[in-house]
Amino acid sequence: MTSSGTASATGAVRGNLVIAAASVVVGVVVIPYGASMPYIREGIPGPGLFPMMIGGLLILFGILLALTSLHGARRERRHLAELAAVHADGTTGPEPGIDGPTVADDLPASEPQTAAALASDIGSDGIRRWINGAVLMGGIIFYVLFAEILGFPLTMALLVFAIVWSLRAKWWVALATGVCASLGLWAMFELALMVQLPDGILKGF
């Protein structure tokens, strides 16, 4: 418990440093871009004023974040040590899962528990997670490229089938979800809301 808590706290600090760096980089890129925009008159910036101010604040917040997260990590370690001391006092040690919301650095208490619940159902291990992500993003790109050719009902059904199936649902569940989703949305948008969805090869609906 303690070791994993400390590990996640260090991970959070590293994450914060990455965020701080990204924030500073964006700020550094935005300021000259803002300065290159036309001025209302000599010395008075117009369109570029707000981007420059935002860029400046991004740099400021980035630097402050880097400094405070290093400081905050120290305090969090102290809290975890206290918790560990209480656990050590108990004769048989804590029951698993009743540790209460002990959370690294910045997350609200609900976050990790919520993540655990999501994982309980469709989570996977190792490379599979990347495949699932790729199916989702690739599927959307596939939709954008092929919707005009194949038509909305077919493309959307394929997309939904692929996503549901990649999450280890039974093939017929995935198929049913895909068909129902695409027909339901087709009916709702095309018939009820009068939005023209791409017809593709399935003309005459």
Added chain:
Amino acid sequence: MIENFGSALVLIADPTTILVVVLAGVFGLVIGSLPGMTATLAVALLVPFTFFLDPVPAIAAIITMSAMAIFAGDIPSALLRIPGTPSSAAYTEDAFALTRNGKGALGLGVSLVSSVIGGLFGSVMLIFVSPILGEFALRFTSYEYFWVAVLGLTAAVIVSKGAQLKGGIALMAGLLVSTVGLDVTLGHPRFTFGEEQLYRGVDFIAAMIGLFGLSEVLRAVTSKKGQSLPIPKVDGAGALRPTFSAVWRNKGRVGSGSLIGGIVGALPGAGADIAAWIAYAFTRATSRIRPGKDSADDRRVEAISGASSANNAGVASAYVPTLAFGIPGDTITAILVGVLLVKGITPGPDLFLYQTDTLYAVYIIFIVANLLLLPLGFLLIRVSGFVLRIPRSVLMGLIVSISICGAFAINNGYLEVGLMVVFGILGYLFEKGGIPLAPVVLGIVLGPIIERTFMQSVIKTNWNLAEFFTRPISAVLIVMVVLAIASAPLMSWLGKRAERATALKAAQDSAGRS
């Protein structure tokens, strides 16, 4: 006033509106009761549909849905020990302990009835407080609006409990997004990269669907494997009488919780979850039930009645600054402001002068939504086990398909779908880094307001910046901004301390028990 209510009733008694309210209510209950699906996600998925509705049913759908979703978040708290929405986190332990002791139906019943009472209290507060503030806002000029918008931005920082700097970075990201398009002073294209379609700016709805819909799916499909939790059975039948008697016993708790929720929720940026934490701490600290083995469950019921009424009261009173100033208090009200602007309604003092029908309709919707929560909520408690068993994989497929259709329908184009994907990835990365998403939304909504009012003001006075500080109402607002910024570290410190104390206490309890 009476004739206003009359014409507002006509607006609401329309069959479309009633159908929309019921459907949105059921939608909110289902999404809210699924762990990890927040009320904000539900609103983001709903927004493309409200696009095609008249203003009143559109507002009705969002309000009903958010009231329902906040209560429904208590259900997985009680059954799985996972808060369905962050505002249920304060009393998750208590609700789950009650379920384990076979009193799940009682715990959920109490939280439902307290939610309804808290929601009604918040609505009453909204009805009486917002006109006063609205009248005050009638004297606003571009200077005051600038400061009010700045106050809204500081809200973003308070929202990000425990991560103010990340909140600030998120806010800047949102503001930066809001500068995309033609600028207000010279019409110069900014950040458009030569893409003419971007001249009108990044579409707000596409950004919302991406940030809250697609990013959630992305997070879920790439999540690590965990253990599956058994779902305890809750027998809903015959729990009505003990529920009402328990609520009656704790009427003082419900009252104080509602009051805390009403006040905290109305502060810009504080919102329902902070209200729930404060009310929970207050109820626990002032409890008069003697601690002991037999009274443990009574104490839990007491705590739930206090905190559960607070979060629903906060939902309603969060609309006070939204209606009076047009400045959103939290993510959901920010999305609502975006929707209203698309509909041609400018929230703020004008609402009290020219669009009283719409205003009174909002009031009535709040009352109706909270009353409707009572029967629908009891129904949900009965079928909760079934709702929680909806396969997650199927849900993810449905969310993706609705997101794509919603983004496409905005403009019948693929630019919005692309934007949605970009924001989905952004939201996913932000979530991973623990950067709150609410400030991004506030930045996108408030950015144009701030820039426009600032530029109007300085061009009017030929860059005499002193005008920003010397006007009396401005001075009051500046004091509020400073207080808000100063209160942020304090709030975060208090919240963090309370959470840590709870964790420490839970550990002590479990160590003592074993």
